[in-house]
Amino acid sequence: MDYGKERVVALVDMDCFYVQVEQRLNPALKNTPCVVAQYKTWKGGGIIAVSYEARAYGVTRNMWADDAKKLCPDLQVARVRESRGKADLTHYRDASVEVIEVMSRFAVIERASIDEAYMDLTSAVQQRLKSLTDQQIDPQLLKTTHVQGYPEPPPHHEESAPDAATDKEEQRSKGLQQWLCSVSGVDGCAELQLAVGAVIVEEMRAAVEEHTGFRCSAGISHNKVLAKLACGLNKPNRQTILPLDSIPELFNSLPISKIRNLGGKLGASITEMLEVENMGELTRFSQAQLEQHFGDKTGQWLYDLCRGIDFEPVKPRQLPKSIGCSKNFPGKTSLVTRDQVQHWLYQLALELQERLTKDREMNGRVAKQLTVGIRQLGDKKPSSFSRCCALARYDATKISSDSFAIIKSLNTAGNHQAA
Numbered sequence: 135m136d137y138g139k140e141r142v143v144a145l146v147d148m149d150c151f152y153v154q155v156e157q158r159l160n161p162a163l164k165n166t167p168c169v170v171a172q173y174k175t176w177k178g179g180g181i182i183a184v185s186y187e188a189r190a191y192g193v194t195r196n197m198w199a200d201d202a203k204k205l206c207p208d209l210q211v212a213r214v215r216e217s218r219g220k221a222d223l224t225h226y227r228d229a230s231v232e233v234i235e236v237m238s239r240f241a242v243i244e245r246a247s248i249d250e251a252y253m254d255l256t257s258a259v260q261q262r263l264k265s266l267t268d269q270q271i272d273p274q275l276l277k278t279t280h281v282q283g284y285p286e287p288p289p290h291h292e293e294s295a296p297d298a299a300t301d302k303e304e305q306r307s308k309g310l311q312q313w314l315c316s317v318s319g320v321d322g323c324a325e326l327q328l329a330v331g332a333v334i335v336e337e338m339r340a341a342v343e344e345h346t347g348f349r350c351s352a353g354i355s356h357n358k359v360l361a362k363l364a365c366g367l368n369k370p371n372r373q374t375i376l377p378l379d380s381i382p383e384l385f386n387s388l389p390i391s392k393i394r395n396l397g398g399k400l401g402a403s404i405t406e407m408l409e410v411e412n413m414g415e416l417t418r419f420s421q422a423q424l425e426q427h428f429g430d431k432t433g434q435w436l437y438d439l440c441r442g443i444d445f446e447p448v449k450p451r452q453l454p455k456s457i458g459c460s461k462n463f464p465g466k467t468s469l470v471t472r473d474q475v476q477h478w479l480y481q482l483a484l485e486l487q488e489r490l491t492k493d494r495e496m497n498g499r500v501a502k503q504l505t506v507g508i509r510q511l512g513d514k515k516p517s518s519f520s521r522c523c524a525l526a527r528y529d530a531t532k533i534s535s536d537s538f539a540i541i542k543s544l545n546t547a548g549n550h551q552a553a
């Protein structure tokens with residue numbers, strides 16, 4: 135097996151997930167420009183999910199609903215439910231469980247967030263390949279599949295004009311057939327495994343839509359980083375194969391921040407220290423150079439990654455690792471008295487108690503540790519302080535008094551004061 139092509143890994147991500155959940159609850163929202171917004175107190179609420187119809191008007195996440203309506207007067211706004219004075223995401227979590235259950239029928243999956251999961255399809259693909267005697271894949275089984283880098287651009291630039299005019303579906307099908315020809319019939323061809331993986335993912339996505347009504351997109355490649363990247367290339371309701379030979383061309387103009395785990399500090403420090411913008415530029419550095427700058431482990435990882443290689447395994451895990459809730463109090467709503475802090479800690483603890491109890495019943499497991507994080511006025515990070523303690527009982531009163539004891543040490547006012 136070729137180096138870096140040993141596995142078939144897919145990432146499935148739901149399209150505008152909270153919007154689809156709201157559309158299923160209220161079919162009048164289907165096929166319309168619509169958004170999900172949180173809280174109404176300020177400028178119509180903050181947008182957290184946007185339908186593709188609304189995206190066409192330039193509406194994006196983090197806009198205020200009132201501002202979005204200026205871009206799109208017909209915009210419909212669904213509201214996140216509230217309970218105990220804070221956002222209640224129960225609907226979306228329950229919908230996520232539905233989706234994950236359907237996906238698990240096809241492969242061992244790693245839940246990566248509320249609306250996405252990785253899967254290692256290597257053994258499922260090998261099973262199917264045994265029964266595929268002619269090593270050919272029918273393009274009819276890949277009706278929503280794009281292959282990144284295909285069709286290959288014609289060698290002469292003057293011939294590219296008529297191609298550019300053809301529509302997206304024509305390009306997709308031409309590219310798919312071209313790529314299938316190049317991988318079919320070659321015994322032991324690693325890329326043929328991607329094609330079989332894509333057939334399985336087409337079936338999985340159709341099953342998800344049939345059983346939940348929700349649509350999703352997917353990426354199919356040889357590792358988690360590439361699968362995640364591929365998934366975003368042809369959203370919504372499409373899947374994309376990313377073969378290793380399309381990497382150099384793609385990485386040539388791909389900003390480093392677009393890669394999983396490089397969106398934050400590490401990505402910024404790479405750009406700064408090496409003076410590079412695109413992923414492909416990293417191939418100019420030797421492994422020793424990268425190790426010198428970023429340490430042995432990260433250096434080695436980057437050396438492989440800029441060549442499209444990554445060995446992180448898909449971990450079998452369907453359940454979230456932790457259960458948590460939080461609430462922000464921006465600007466003037468900032469909490470200033472002890473009573474306020476205790477009130478909200480208790481509200482959060484009530485939600486936690488409810489969700490922990492449900493989790494224990496459904497999944498037969500018990501949480502042992504409580505982590506408390508807080509953010510103070512002026513902090514940039516979502517949590518500037520966090521400490522943990524033992525969690526002995528699922529009891530909101532106990533959880534909130536333990537939490538209060540933990541964060542008390544940060545208080546600069548005297549203990550006898552209400553401030």
Ligand code: DCP
Pocket residue numbers: 147148149150151152153182183184248249369370
């Ligand atoms: N979400 C949120 N706040 C964020 C990011 C996401 O509340 N800052 C919620 C709303 C989204 C869901 O999580 O619907 C999934 O997030 P995604 O980033 O996957 O975005 P969408 O599914 O909404 O859209 P896309 O089709 O681009 O994946």
Ligand code: CA
Pocket residue numbers: 147148149150151249
């Ligand atoms: Ca999504």
Ligand code: CA
Pocket residue numbers: 147148247249250
């Ligand atoms: Ca997602």
